[in-house]
Amino acid sequence: MGGTSEKLACEKMGGLIPAVIQDHNGGDVLMVGFVNPESLAATQKTGEVHFFSRSRNKLWKKGETSGHVLRVREIRVDCDADALLIRVDALGPGVCHEGYRSCFFRTLDGQGQLNVVDEKVFESESVYGKPVNGKKTQS
Amino acid sequence: MGGTSEKLACEKMGGLIPAVIQDHNGGDVLMVGFVNPESLAATQKTGEVHFFSRSRNKLWKKGETSGHVLRVREIRVDCDADALLIRVDALGPGVCHEGYRSCFFRTLDGQGQLNVVDEKVFESESVYGKPVNGKKTQS
Numbered sequence: 001m002g003g004t005s006e007k008l009a010c011e012k013m014g015g016l017i018p019a020v021i022q023d024h025n026g027g028d029v030l031m032v033g034f035v036n037p038e039s040l041a042a043t044q045k046t047g048e049v050h051f052f053s054r055s056r057n058k059l060w061k062k063g064e065t066s067g068h069v070l071r072v073r074e075i076r077v078d079c080d081a082d083a084l085l086i087r088v089d090a091l092g093p094g095v096c097h098e099g100y101r102s103c104f105f106r107t108l109d110g111q112g113q114l115n116v117v118d119e120k121v122f123e124s125e126s127v128y129g130k131p132v133n134g135k136k137t138q139s
Numbered sequence: 140m141g142g143t144s145e146k147l148a149c150e151k152m153g154g155l156i157p158a159v160i161q162d163h164n165g166g167d168v169l170m171v172g173f174v175n176p177e178s179l180a181a182t183q184k185t186g187e188v189h190f191f192s193r194s195r196n197k198l199w200k201k202g203e204t205s206g207h208v209l210r211v212r213e214i215r216v217d218c219d220a221d222a223l224l225i226r227v228d229a230l231g232p233g234v235c236h237e238g239y240r241s242c243f244f245r246t247l248d249g250q251g252q253l254n255v256v257d258e259k260v261f262e263s264e265s266v267y268g269k270p271v272n273g274k275k276t277q278s
Contacts, residue, residue: 012193018157020168027166029159032222044249054151076243077253079235083171085243096218104215104224110183114216
Protein backbone atom coordinates (compact mmCIF):
# COMPACT_ATOMS: atom_id res chain seq x y z
CA MET A 1 0.00 0.00 0.00
CA GLY A 2 2.98 2.30 0.52
CA GLY A 3 3.49 5.34 2.65
CA THR A 4 0.49 7.28 1.46
CA SER A 5 -2.25 5.48 3.23
CA GLU A 6 -0.20 4.83 6.31
CA LYS A 7 -0.17 8.56 6.92
CA LEU A 8 -3.92 8.60 7.36
CA ALA A 9 -5.38 8.12 10.81
CA CYS A 10 -7.73 5.33 9.78
CA GLU A 11 -7.38 3.56 13.12
CA LYS A 12 -9.71 6.08 14.76
CA MET A 13 -12.75 4.59 13.10
CA GLY A 14 -12.30 0.91 12.45
CA GLY A 15 -10.00 1.51 9.49
CA LEU A 16 -12.24 4.06 7.76
CA ILE A 17 -12.16 7.83 7.40
CA PRO A 18 -14.83 10.10 5.91
CA ALA A 19 -14.27 11.56 2.45
CA VAL A 20 -16.18 14.70 1.48
CA ILE A 21 -16.96 14.83 -2.22
CA GLN A 22 -17.06 18.39 -3.56
CA ASP A 23 -17.96 19.47 -7.09
CA HIS A 24 -14.85 21.08 -8.53
CA ASN A 25 -17.12 23.22 -10.67
CA GLY A 26 -19.11 25.42 -8.34
CA GLY A 27 -18.12 23.98 -4.98
CA ASP A 28 -21.30 22.14 -3.99
CA VAL A 29 -20.83 19.32 -1.50
CA LEU A 30 -22.24 16.26 -3.24
CA MET A 31 -21.88 13.43 -0.74
CA VAL A 32 -19.83 11.91 2.06
CA GLY A 33 -18.43 8.41 1.78
CA PHE A 34 -15.91 6.38 3.72
CA VAL A 35 -12.52 5.24 2.52
CA ASN A 36 -9.91 2.82 3.76
CA PRO A 37 -6.33 2.49 2.51
CA GLU A 38 -7.42 0.04 -0.21
CA SER A 39 -10.14 2.29 -1.63
CA LEU A 40 -7.87 5.33 -1.49
CA ALA A 41 -5.20 3.41 -3.40
CA ALA A 42 -7.81 2.43 -6.04
CA THR A 43 -8.96 6.04 -6.25
CA GLN A 44 -5.43 7.30 -6.79
CA LYS A 45 -4.58 4.59 -9.29
CA THR A 46 -7.69 5.02 -11.47
CA GLY A 47 -8.46 8.70 -10.94
CA GLU A 48 -12.04 7.70 -10.10
CA VAL A 49 -13.46 7.72 -6.60
CA HIS A 50 -13.72 4.37 -4.81
CA PHE A 51 -15.27 4.06 -1.36
CA PHE A 52 -15.50 1.29 1.16
CA SER A 53 -19.14 0.35 1.66
CA ARG A 54 -19.92 -0.20 5.30
CA SER A 55 -23.26 -1.85 4.54
CA ARG A 56 -21.83 -4.23 1.92
CA ASN A 57 -18.41 -4.51 3.59
CA LYS A 58 -16.50 -4.17 0.34
CA LEU A 59 -14.70 -1.84 -2.02
CA TRP A 60 -17.16 0.14 -4.10
CA LYS A 61 -16.50 2.25 -7.18
CA LYS A 62 -18.93 5.13 -7.24
CA GLY A 63 -20.79 4.86 -10.55
CA GLU A 64 -20.17 1.15 -11.15
CA THR A 65 -23.95 0.66 -11.64
CA SER A 66 -25.14 4.10 -12.65
CA GLY A 67 -22.20 5.29 -14.70
CA HIS A 68 -22.20 8.41 -12.53
CA VAL A 69 -18.47 8.24 -11.94
CA LEU A 70 -16.56 10.82 -9.90
CA ARG A 71 -13.35 11.92 -11.67
CA VAL A 72 -10.75 13.13 -9.21
CA ARG A 73 -9.43 16.65 -9.64
CA GLU A 74 -7.69 17.02 -6.29
CA ILE A 75 -7.40 15.15 -3.00
CA ARG A 76 -6.89 17.10 0.19
CA VAL A 77 -6.11 15.80 3.68
CA ASP A 78 -7.08 17.57 6.89
CA CYS A 79 -4.78 18.63 9.73
CA ASP A 80 -5.32 15.46 11.75
CA ALA A 81 -5.18 13.22 8.67
CA ASP A 82 -8.52 11.74 9.61
CA ALA A 83 -10.70 13.18 6.85
CA LEU A 84 -10.34 13.68 3.08
CA LEU A 85 -11.74 16.33 0.77
CA ILE A 86 -11.94 15.04 -2.80
CA ARG A 87 -12.76 17.62 -5.46
CA VAL A 88 -14.27 15.98 -8.51
CA ASP A 89 -15.87 16.30 -11.89
CA ALA A 90 -19.14 14.42 -11.44
CA LEU A 91 -20.17 12.52 -14.56
CA GLY A 92 -23.91 12.18 -15.03
CA PRO A 93 -26.71 14.35 -13.72
CA GLY A 94 -26.37 13.58 -10.04
CA VAL A 95 -24.64 11.47 -7.41
CA CYS A 96 -27.60 10.58 -5.20
CA HIS A 97 -29.36 7.24 -5.62
CA GLU A 98 -32.63 9.05 -4.91
CA GLY A 99 -32.27 11.09 -8.12
CA TYR A 100 -30.78 14.32 -6.84
CA ARG A 101 -27.60 16.09 -7.85
CA SER A 102 -26.34 16.04 -4.24
CA CYS A 103 -27.15 13.64 -1.43
CA PHE A 104 -27.71 16.73 0.75
CA PHE A 105 -31.08 17.63 -0.79
CA ARG A 106 -32.88 18.18 2.52
CA THR A 107 -32.59 20.84 5.19
CA LEU A 108 -33.15 20.23 8.88
CA ASP A 109 -35.09 23.07 10.43
CA GLY A 110 -35.26 24.26 14.02
CA GLN A 111 -38.32 22.13 14.68
CA GLY A 112 -36.55 18.98 13.60
CA GLN A 113 -38.35 18.75 10.28
CA LEU A 114 -36.59 17.55 7.14
CA ASN A 115 -37.54 19.57 4.06
CA VAL A 116 -36.64 18.68 0.48
CA VAL A 117 -35.20 21.85 -1.05
CA ASP A 118 -33.61 20.58 -4.27
CA GLU A 119 -35.20 19.35 -7.49
CA LYS A 120 -34.81 15.80 -8.77
CA VAL A 121 -32.55 15.66 -11.79
CA PHE A 122 -33.07 12.04 -12.90
CA GLU A 123 -35.43 9.13 -12.37
CA SER A 124 -33.82 6.88 -9.82
CA GLU A 125 -35.44 3.61 -10.94
CA SER A 126 -34.39 4.04 -14.54
CA VAL A 127 -30.77 4.25 -13.41
CA TYR A 128 -30.60 1.91 -10.44
CA GLY A 129 -33.58 -0.38 -11.08
CA LYS A 130 -36.29 -1.10 -8.54
CA PRO A 131 -35.36 -1.19 -4.88
CA VAL A 132 -34.29 -4.59 -3.57
CA ASN A 133 -35.85 -5.38 -0.20
CA GLY A 134 -36.98 -1.77 -0.08
CA LYS A 135 -33.41 -0.54 -0.24
CA LYS A 136 -31.56 0.88 -3.21
CA THR A 137 -27.84 0.80 -3.56
CA GLN A 138 -25.88 3.96 -4.15
CA SER A 139 -23.62 2.79 -6.93
CA MET B 140 -33.82 15.66 22.42
CA GLY B 141 -37.06 15.12 20.51
CA GLY B 142 -37.66 13.59 17.12
CA THR B 143 -34.92 15.44 15.29
CA SER B 144 -31.94 13.49 16.40
CA GLU B 145 -33.75 10.19 16.38
CA LYS B 146 -34.07 10.56 12.62
CA LEU B 147 -30.31 10.49 12.21
CA ALA B 148 -28.59 7.16 11.71
CA CYS B 149 -26.08 7.67 14.51
CA GLU B 150 -26.06 3.98 15.38
CA LYS B 151 -23.84 3.23 12.38
CA MET B 152 -20.79 4.72 14.01
CA GLY B 153 -20.98 4.41 17.76
CA GLY B 154 -23.49 7.22 18.10
CA LEU B 155 -21.61 9.70 15.92
CA ILE B 156 -22.04 10.98 12.38
CA PRO B 157 -19.69 13.21 10.37
CA ALA B 158 -20.62 16.86 9.86
CA VAL B 159 -19.06 18.72 6.95
CA ILE B 160 -18.55 22.42 7.71
CA GLN B 161 -18.85 24.58 4.60
CA ASP B 162 -18.31 28.32 4.39
CA HIS B 163 -21.65 29.85 3.42
CA ASN B 164 -19.73 32.63 1.74
CA GLY B 165 -17.80 31.09 -1.15
CA GLY B 166 -18.42 27.42 -0.50
CA ASP B 167 -15.02 26.30 0.79
CA VAL B 168 -15.07 23.15 2.92
CA LEU B 169 -13.50 24.22 6.21
CA MET B 170 -13.43 21.07 8.33
CA VAL B 171 -15.15 17.82 9.24
CA GLY B 172 -16.24 17.09 12.80
CA PHE B 173 -18.44 14.51 14.44
CA VAL B 174 -21.79 15.10 16.07
CA ASN B 175 -24.07 13.07 18.29
CA PRO B 176 -27.68 13.88 19.17
CA GLU B 177 -26.57 16.00 22.15
CA SER B 178 -24.15 18.16 20.14
CA LEU B 179 -26.68 18.56 17.33
CA ALA B 180 -29.30 19.72 19.83
CA ALA B 181 -26.80 22.24 21.28
CA THR B 182 -26.00 23.43 17.76
CA GLN B 183 -29.64 23.96 16.92
CA LYS B 184 -30.43 25.64 20.23
CA THR B 185 -27.53 28.11 20.16
CA GLY B 186 -27.05 28.57 16.41
CA GLU B 187 -23.34 27.84 16.92
CA VAL B 188 -21.70 24.58 15.91
CA HIS B 189 -21.02 22.05 18.68
CA PHE B 190 -19.22 18.80 18.00
CA PHE B 191 -18.55 15.70 20.03
CA SER B 192 -14.82 15.31 20.57
CA ARG B 193 -13.73 11.72 20.12
CA SER B 194 -10.33 12.35 21.70
CA ARG B 195 -11.71 14.17 24.73
CA ASN B 196 -14.97 12.20 24.81
CA LYS B 197 -17.13 15.24 25.44
CA LEU B 198 -19.30 17.93 23.91
CA TRP B 199 -17.18 20.64 22.34
CA LYS B 200 -18.23 24.06 21.14
CA LYS B 201 -16.06 25.07 18.21
CA GLY B 202 -14.43 28.35 19.16
CA GLU B 203 -14.74 27.97 22.92
CA THR B 204 -10.99 28.65 23.28
CA SER B 205 -10.17 30.56 20.11
CA GLY B 206 -13.35 32.58 19.69
CA HIS B 207 -13.48 31.25 16.14
CA VAL B 208 -17.13 30.31 16.41
CA LEU B 209 -19.12 28.80 13.53
CA ARG B 210 -22.51 30.51 13.15
CA VAL B 211 -25.05 28.19 11.53
CA ARG B 212 -26.69 29.35 8.34
CA GLU B 213 -28.24 26.04 7.26
CA ILE B 214 -28.14 22.39 8.25
CA ARG B 215 -28.59 19.73 5.59
CA VAL B 216 -29.01 15.97 6.03
CA ASP B 217 -27.99 13.40 3.45
CA CYS B 218 -30.17 10.73 1.87
CA ASP B 219 -29.21 8.04 4.38
CA ALA B 220 -29.37 10.46 7.32
CA ASP B 221 -25.85 9.49 8.29
CA ALA B 222 -24.01 12.70 7.44
CA LEU B 223 -24.66 16.41 7.93
CA LEU B 224 -23.67 19.42 5.87
CA ILE B 225 -23.59 22.57 7.99
CA ARG B 226 -23.20 25.84 6.13
CA VAL B 227 -21.76 28.52 8.37
CA ASP B 228 -20.43 32.00 8.79
CA ALA B 229 -16.99 31.39 10.28
CA LEU B 230 -16.00 34.03 12.82
CA GLY B 231 -12.28 34.72 13.02
CA PRO B 232 -9.61 34.25 10.39
CA GLY B 233 -9.62 30.47 10.23
CA VAL B 234 -10.98 27.27 11.73
CA CYS B 235 -7.80 25.18 11.83
CA HIS B 236 -5.78 24.92 15.03
CA GLU B 237 -2.66 24.98 12.88
CA GLY B 238 -3.40 28.54 11.73
CA TYR B 239 -5.09 27.96 8.40
CA ARG B 240 -8.48 29.09 7.18
CA SER B 241 -9.49 25.49 6.40
CA CYS B 242 -8.26 22.26 7.94
CA PHE B 243 -7.83 20.98 4.38
CA PHE B 244 -4.68 22.98 3.66
CA ARG B 245 -2.71 20.07 2.17
CA THR B 246 -3.04 18.13 -1.05
CA LEU B 247 -2.17 14.47 -1.43
CA ASP B 248 -0.39 13.84 -4.70
CA GLY B 249 -0.07 10.69 -6.76
CA GLN B 250 3.22 9.81 -5.09
CA GLY B 251 1.66 9.92 -1.65
CA GLN B 252 3.23 13.23 -0.71
CA LEU B 253 1.36 15.80 1.35
CA ASN B 254 1.91 19.34 0.12
CA VAL B 255 0.85 22.49 1.95
CA VAL B 256 -0.98 24.62 -0.62
CA ASP B 257 -2.67 27.28 1.52
CA GLU B 258 -1.21 30.24 3.41
CA LYS B 259 -1.37 30.55 7.18
CA VAL B 260 -3.80 33.25 8.24
CA PHE B 261 -3.04 33.45 11.98
CA GLU B 262 -0.39 32.46 14.49
CA SER B 263 -1.60 29.29 16.11
CA GLU B 264 0.22 29.72 19.45
CA SER B 265 -1.11 33.22 19.99
CA VAL B 266 -4.65 31.86 19.78
CA TYR B 267 -4.39 28.39 21.29
CA GLY B 268 -1.28 28.73 23.46
CA LYS B 269 1.64 26.35 23.31
CA PRO B 270 0.98 22.71 22.55
CA VAL B 271 0.30 20.53 25.59
CA ASN B 272 2.16 17.23 25.40
CA GLY B 273 2.98 18.08 21.83
CA LYS B 274 -0.68 18.21 20.89
CA LYS B 275 -2.87 21.25 20.40
CA THR B 276 -6.57 21.24 20.86
CA GLN B 277 -8.85 22.42 18.08
CA SER B 278 -11.19 24.61 20.10
